[in-house]
Amino acid sequence: MSLLKAVIVEDEEIGRETLRNYLANYCKDVEVCGEGTNIQEGEELITKYQPDIVFLDIEMPFGNGFDLLEKLDEINFEVVFITAYSNYAIKALNLSAAYYILKPIDIDELIAAVEKIKSNSGNKERFQNTQILADNIKSINDREQKIVLPQIDGFEVVKIKNIIRAEAADNYTILYLEDGIKYTLSKTLKHYEELLSDFGFLRSHKSHLINLEHVVKYKKGKVGVASMTDGSAALISANAKKTLMDYFASSK
Incomplete structure (x- = not known):
């Protein structure tokens, strides 16, 4: 060489x-x-x-x-x-x-x-x-920024704003995007929480990370449930509920 x-x-x-x-x-x-x-x-x-x-x-x-x-x-x-x-x-x-x-x-x-x-x-x-x-x-607008998602045969590049939510699956993370696209990634949910926390993402539950821009409905309860733009649901723990409420209160 x-x-x-x-x-x-x-x-x-x-x-x-x-x-x-x-x-x-x-x-x-x-x-x-x-x-x-x-x-x-x-x-x-x-x-x-x-x-x-x-x-x-x-x-x-x-x-x-x-x-x-x-x-x-x-x-x-x-x-x-x-x-x-x-x-x-x-x-x-x-x-x-x-x-x-x-x-x-x-x-x-x-x-x-x-x-x-x-x-x-x-x-x-x-x-x-x-x-x-x-x-x-x-990029002037953080929502236009991109993230590289490593794959077995290379990598995929996606806009952060197009990520709806992420879900833990043991030591893997399943990332759900618009248009029904999803990726299984060999990193923990904690890894993606650290990467995305500055871009409007909330660790809503030990198994869920959500993009607050994609929340369309919230149902309260001991463990709340957020409905997302793709029709899926994510759990909202008691600790995360206040952050969720503060976000939507400030958006009014």
Whole structure:
């Protein structure tokens, strides 16, 4: 296999040096063509070298790694994000199923990310996850944002607003969308609760996660029941009832 051209965009010298040495010693298929310390240098390096991979620090002075992606008209490279602690960034990355490594860099995580990129090198859709992330960042309306749903043979991309509800099935989650579409996913309901809680979703019951925009009726009881736009029903626990009531009170 030919060498993968790489660019490192990281404001800290020790971070660039560590990553450069790790790649040289443990990822022999990767050749570092250039290193930048900020968004402007990163954009110039990407334009100059047309890399296969960009190792991109998220938190930098005068902007962040997402700002760099926003400046690009086209993303025709893979991105491995490097982040120290930013919860909002990790949520965005998980929504798009993008590659990321937490600081301090773990060698095994770095190797795994590079190996995944190598294995996808023949896939014409290999840049789509990063493009979805960039689209999400640019989106003014959160309801237009998208989520990547991993499948056995690849992945599906859906708009978050089209998800009606999710239901736990042991360690799996069944996601119900408009038009009767549903997906069985190999992640727990807790995982999707964490991803979607900022987008109008309520963990209404230990087994149910609902999109409040798709609730059409509520029937009270010891355990309430919400009727959804697809005709299905979701349980509402006593703890979730107040959040549901507050949401619809504020919507009047």
